[in-house]
Amino acid sequence: MEKELICPVYKKCNGCQLMNMPYEQQLSWKQNKVERCLSQFCNVKKIIGMDSPYNYRNKVQTVYRTTKGGRIISGVFQSSNNGIVGVEHCLLNSKRSDKIAIAVKTVLKNLNIPIYNPKTDKGFFKNILVRTAQNTGEILLTVVTAKGKFPKEKEFVKGVLKLFPKITTIVHNINPNPTKMKLGSYEKVLYGKGTIMDVLCGCKFEISPKSFYQVNSLQTEVLYKTAIKFAQLNKDDVVLDAYCGIGTIGLVASKYVKSVVGVEVNPQAVEDAKKNKELNKKSNINFYCKDAGEFMTEMADEEVTSPNVVFVDPPRAGCSREFLDSLCELSPDKIVYVSCNPETLERDLHYLTTKDYSVTKIQPVDMFPHTNHIETVCLLSR
Numbered sequence: 001m002e003k004e005l006i007c008p009v010y011k012k013c014n015g016c017q018l019m020n021m022p023y024e025q026q027l028s029w030k031q032n033k034v035e036r037c038l039s040q041f042c043n044v045k046k047i048i049g050m051d052s053p054y055n056y057r058n059k060v061q062t063v064y065r066t067t068k069g070g071r072i073i074s075g076v077f078q079s080s081n082n083g084i085v086g087v088e089h090c091l092l093n094s095k096r097s098d099k100i101a102i103a104v105k106t107v108l109k110n111l112n113i114p115i116y117n118p119k120t121d122k123g124f125f126k127n128i129l130v131r132t133a134q135n136t137g138e139i140l141l142t143v144v145t146a147k148g149k150f151p152k153e154k155e156f157v158k159g160v161l162k163l164f165p166k167i168t169t170i171v172h173n174i175n176p177n178p179t180k181m182k183l184g185s186y187e188k189v190l191y192g193k194g195t196i197m198d199v200l201c202g203c204k205f206e207i208s209p210k211s212f213y214q215v216n217s218l219q220t221e222v223l224y225k226t227a228i229k230f231a232q233l234n235k236d237d238v239v240l241d242a243y244c245g246i247g248t249i250g251l252v253a254s255k256y257v258k259s260v261v262g263v264e265v266n267p268q269a270v271e272d273a274k275k276n277k278e279l280n281k282k283s284n285i286n287f288y289c290k291d292a293g294e295f296m297t298e299m300a301d302e303e304v305t306s307p308n309v310v311f312v313d314p315p316r317a318g319c320s321r322e323f324l325d326s327l328c329e330l331s332p333d334k335i336v337y338v339s340c341n342p343e344t345l346e347r348d349l350h351y352l353t354t355k356d357y358s359v360t361k362i363q364p365v366d367m368f369p370h371t372n373h374i375e376t377v378c379l380l381s382r
């Protein structure tokens, strides 16, 4: 194990809630938490940690502000007070992202581009989102501004590329909301193709600025391989990938099975998923843009071939009751539940085990070292 590092601003930033513990202790803390929530269902396997738990984030947001003295600072957004904690080198971020954030700051200063001030709602440049594809090296820089007209747009793009030529695409996004860090609806590609491609588990994935993509690529492969192994797929299986994002789990599964259907509510992610189907030359997979609960209800009502294996990977809130009811009605032989929140996972497992299911495997995977977030894969069998 390499030397443990401590970030000088971790208390102020509060992004790394467990940084006061050595990594081995963090893993025990997570293991205990999963066991507290889930050992009532079945034995919890030992959490799979990282060999090097630093610089793993492939998606990094950096906010810019101007000090009273007129100096531009960059750092992490604090939703509690709409302020920022100045950080130039985060121990979790990919090193390239931090270097790009500094390069952008230099260009903003050189071109005198006004930085947005949320207190006065004046200014222009708010934040950036850098996505790096771990396995192809492609880099997507999204620049977020409060207003539409980009002063010195061409000079900005040229300046950033000169300092960081490895950026493969730059997108301009407008978010006029003074308090939210989310991306706005308007987007314009300033350079390159507007998306990046990454490779995971032997499949290619095209990723747009707004699509969900797991932030820790190395551990995502561990997570997906665990999920696929739990499912014990075979060539007659009909699979549903619920909350499929850009189609990652479904596409990885598609090479082992008869057919796959993916459902996802974010239109940009579904567009990416459809492109990914083409990119990987898969004809046995289809994607639908819909609320997963509604989709499942319709599927349960229709006379269609029911899936016998369902992958479920919802956001932190877990699955809706509508979704779980329809899932039980469709009655697949196996459910592989991938969760980023042990509490909602516990709630949903309670529900499913009062129906026809029992939990037979539980594997935590550490996707977010130094934070209190925990990812878990569970297998349920009917």
Ligand SMILES: C[S@@+](CC[C@H](N)C(=O)[O-])C[C@H]1O[C@@H](n2cnc3c(N)ncnc32)[C@H](O)[C@@H]1O
Pocket: 212, 213, 214, 243, 244, 245, 246, 247, 248, 249, 263, 264, 265, 266, 269, 290, 291, 292, 293, 313, 314, 315, 340
């Ligand atoms: C944790 S991500 C998982 C995505 C994908 N399985 C992956 O590993 O990249 C959850 C996904 O659920 C989608 N989502 C959220 N609410 C949804 C809903 N009600 N119906 C369908 N998809 C939803 C989000 O847009 C997001 O892409």
